Amino acid sequence: MNILVCISLVPDTTSKIVVGADGKTINPQGVKFILNPYDEFAIEEGLQLKQKHGGTVTTVTVGPPTAKEILQRALAMGSDNAVLVNDSNCADSFAVASSIADLAKETSPDVIIFGRQSIDYDSLVLPGMVAEILGWPSVTMVSALTIEGTTVTAERDIDGGKESVTTTLPCVISAQKGLNEPRYPKLPDIMKAKSKPVAERTPSAAAARTAVVGMTLPDSKRLNKILGDSEADINELVRLLHEEAKVV
Amino acid sequence: MLLYLEPSSNGLKRSSLELITAARAVAGGSTITGLVIGATEEQLAVAGEYGLQECIVITGTTPQQAGNSNVAKIIADTATELGTKTVLFAANSTGKDVAPRTAVRLQAAIIPDCVELHGTTGAIEAVRPVFAGKAFQRLSSTTPTTVFTLRPNVFTAKKSDAPVQTAVRSKTVTIGADVRTTVVTNTTLNQGSLDVAEADIVVSGGRGLKAPEHFNLVEDLANALGGAVGASRAVVDAGWRPHREQVGQTGKTVSPTMYVACGISGAVQHLAGMSSSKIIVAINKDKDAPIFKVADYGIVGDVFDVLPKLTAKISALTSHN
Numbered sequence: 113m114n115i116l117v118c119i120s121l122v123p124d125t126t127s128k129i130v131v132g133a134d135g136k137t138i139n140p141q142g143v144k145f146i147l148n149p150y151d152e153f154a155i156e157e158g159l160q161l162k163q164k165h166g167g168t169v170t171t172v173t174v175g176p177p178t179a180k181e182i183l184q185r186a187l188a189m190g191s192d193n194a195v196l197v198n199d200s201n202c203a204d205s206f207a208v209a210s211s212i213a214d215l216a217k218e219t220s221p222d223v224i225i226f227g228r229q230s231i232d233y234d235s236l237v238l239p240g241m242v243a244e245i246l247g248w249p250s251v252t253m254v255s256a257l258t259i260e261g262t263t264v265t266a267e268r269d270i271d272g273g274k275e276s277v278t279t280t281l282p283c284v285i286s287a288q289k290g291l292n293e294p295r296y297p298k299l300p301d302i303m304k305a306k307s308k309p310v311a312e313r314t315p316s317a318a319a320a321r322t323a324v325v326g327m328t329l330p331d332s333k334r335l336n337k338i339l340g341d342s343e344a345d346i347n348e349l350v351r352l353l354h355e356e357a358k359v360v
Numbered sequence: 361m362l363l364y365l366e367p368s369s370n371g372l373k374r375s376s377l378e379l380i381t382a383a384r385a386v387a388g389g390s391t392i393t394g395l396v397i398g399a400t401e402e403q404l405a406v407a408g409e410y411g412l413q414e415c416i417v418i419t420g421t422t423p424q425q426a427g428n429s430n431v432a433k434i435i436a437d438t439a440t441e442l443g444t445k446t447v448l449f450a451a452n453s454t455g456k457d458v459a460p461r462t463a464v465r466l467q468a469a470i471i472p473d474c475v476e477l478h479g480t481t482g483a484i485e486a487v488r489p490v491f492a493g494k495a496f497q498r499l500s501s502t503t504p505t506t507v508f509t510l511r512p513n514v515f516t517a518k519k520s521d522a523p524v525q526t527a528v529r530s531k532t533v534t535i536g537a538d539v540r541t542t543v544v545t546n547t548t549l550n551q552g553s554l555d556v557a558e559a560d561i562v563v564s565g566g567r568g569l570k571a572p573e574h575f576n577l578v579e580d581l582a583n584a585l586g587g588a589v590g591a592s593r594a595v596v597d598a599g600w601r602p603h604r605e606q607v608g609q610t611g612k613t614v615s616p617t618m619y620v621a622c623g624i625s626g627a628v629q630h631l632a633g634m635s636s637s638k639i640i641v642a643i644n645k646d647k648d649a650p651i652f653k654v655a656d657y658g659i660v661g662d663v664f665d666v667l668p669k670l671t672a673k674i675s676a677l678t679s680h681n
Contacts, residue, residue: 123491125492125609125628125629126628128494129491129494129495131495138491138495150610204469205470206463206464206469206470209464228610229610231492231609231610232490232491233490233491233497234473234489234490234492234609234632235472235473236456236460236472236473237456237459237460237463237470237472238460239460240428240432240457240458240459240460240461240464241460241461241463241464241470243429243461244429244432244460244461244464244465245464248540249427249428249429249540249541250428250429250457250461250541251541252456252457253453253457265544269453269603270453270454270546271452271453271454271555271557272555272604273546273547273604274546274547275424275543275545275546275547276543276544276545276546277427277541277542277543277544278541278542278544279427279540279541279542280540289610319502320502321468321469321470321501321502321503322469322470322471322499322500322501322502323499323500323501323502324497324498324499325485325498325499325500326497326498327490327495327496327497327498328495328496328498329494329495329496330493330494330495330496330635332653332654334640334653334654334655334656335656335657336652336653336655336656336658337656337657337658338647338652338655338657338658338659338660339657339658339659339660340659340660340661341659341660341661341662341665341666343669345659345661346659346666346669346670346673347673349641349657349659349670350670350673350674350677352657353618353639353641353657353674354677357618357639357656357657359561359617359618359638359639360585360618360674360677360678
């Protein structure tokens with residue numbers, strides 16, 4: 113079974129976000145970039161599928177050369193190959209989806225695995241877009257996965273419940289937290305991974321379909337009326353909720 | 361404009377009514393058409409009050425039977441037939457699954473999880489939160505047709521001043537051999553209790569409650585306010601509360617009229633899921649907790665002391681009214 117795992121480089125959630133000089137993107141200075149946390153579940157699932165069915169795991173990211181760092185982490189976890197689609201621009205999700213679909217068309221994986229969402233743009237659109245470009249089925253938010261032959265059975269999280277879905281290979285999956293327990297790479301593997309090759313590709317020629325008009329920081333318009341915990345303060349809170357906010 | 365609507369037990373889902381409300385503001389005179397798979401006339405009765413001019417009811421299949429790729433095809437085919445420039449979905453689990461596929465089929469841009477729409481159909485710019493709500497991105501589309509998903513609970517559903525009679529027509533679709541995915545079972549886990557994403561008032565608890573058995577303090581306040589119970593990621597990860605109650609970047613996004621955070625410090629992942637609430641109330645014993653920075657009202661105090669008193673006072677007030 114040939115498995116393609118798609119990962120992304122994202123700012124750590126504790127990073128302070130500052131808008132760059134262009135007014136459209138973030139200023140990367142001082143921002144700590146990490147492997148998108150959900151992608152660890154995607155890598156682990158790829159490795160477990162290989163353990164069970166044989167084959168190879170290829171990990172790809174579409175991003176700047178600095179994203180090699182997360183590819184090396186995937187290699188240290190056990191991925192066989194790593195591919196950097198060298199695209200510092202990443203104009204929009206369609207452009208990124210097209211780059212991944214281009215790679216899939218050349219390498220014909222049996223399954224493509226994403227993390228459920230990347231925590232930077234939270235778009236959750238790539239698995240469905242890649243699947244539709246390829247004409248493949250997709251199952252998103254997968255919390256349990258079984259593949260027997262070409263039959264895929266997946267449990268996915270939906271609003272207020274779960275769904276059990278069957279489909280066939282080749283298909284696209286997005287990994288929900290809880291799908292597995294991602295392994296920690298061992299130190300010797302981390303060291304070895306640094307010398308493993310990372311193949312480089314150019315991005316898809318597909319044009320972006322959205323344009324960023326601007327990026328702004330939220331303006332806090334909160335009242336910030338912070339009280340103590342005395343009987344009188346609690347009474348005052350109830351009064352404010354009733355008379356001022358009119359929510360009670 | 362084409363809106364993908366979803367039926368509920370008593371009509372249409374609130375997120376669907378929000379789509380119709382949002383569409384009115386950007387329609388600019390063009391027809392607002394709904395597409396719904398398998399709804400009855402009774403379920404659609406409410407749509408005209410919100411200004412839905414036309415509705416296409418798909419018969420002959422269900423979303424579960426058709427699978428996401430066929431649902432996307434049905435919507436894309438209808439959008440093409442109508443020559444629509446704008447397709448709207450709710451950014452719920454269905455919309456997130458189907459909208460990207462629909463956009464690719466239509467060779468359209470997709471702008472997901474929007475909290476604001478500006479302009480009119482054909483030239484809409486949309487605003488969406490990014491980096492866990494630490495910034496907002498304003499996007500435009502470079503394609504003739506654009507697919508948007510709207511974050512639930514942000515566009516408040518309001519009846520139209522000019523209600524219409526929705527022109528309903530049905531369209532029978534036959535799903536052939538091209539079924540890519542089939543839903544075998546579908547379970548709703550929280551029957552009977554109010555879903556945190558649909559509630560007008562949400563009372564959430566965090567690690568400050570110290571143990572799962574203390575969540576009755578949160579439930580009591582939620583009951584007194586007629587609201588739903590939510591939880592922080594920390595207490596869901598600890599197994600104190602079910603995942604369906606989790607509010608945050610990787611749980612539910614809520615924007616109720618009032619959000620009460622009890623014993624929640626306010627990590628950025630949590631704020632991402634609730635910061636668009638209209639009124640935010642925080643109760644925490646740490647005066648430096650980040651939750652107070654986004655709160656309208658706060659009590660610096662111990663939840664074990666404050667919650668029972670607050671619940672009693674609110675119960676007294678609401679029973680008095």
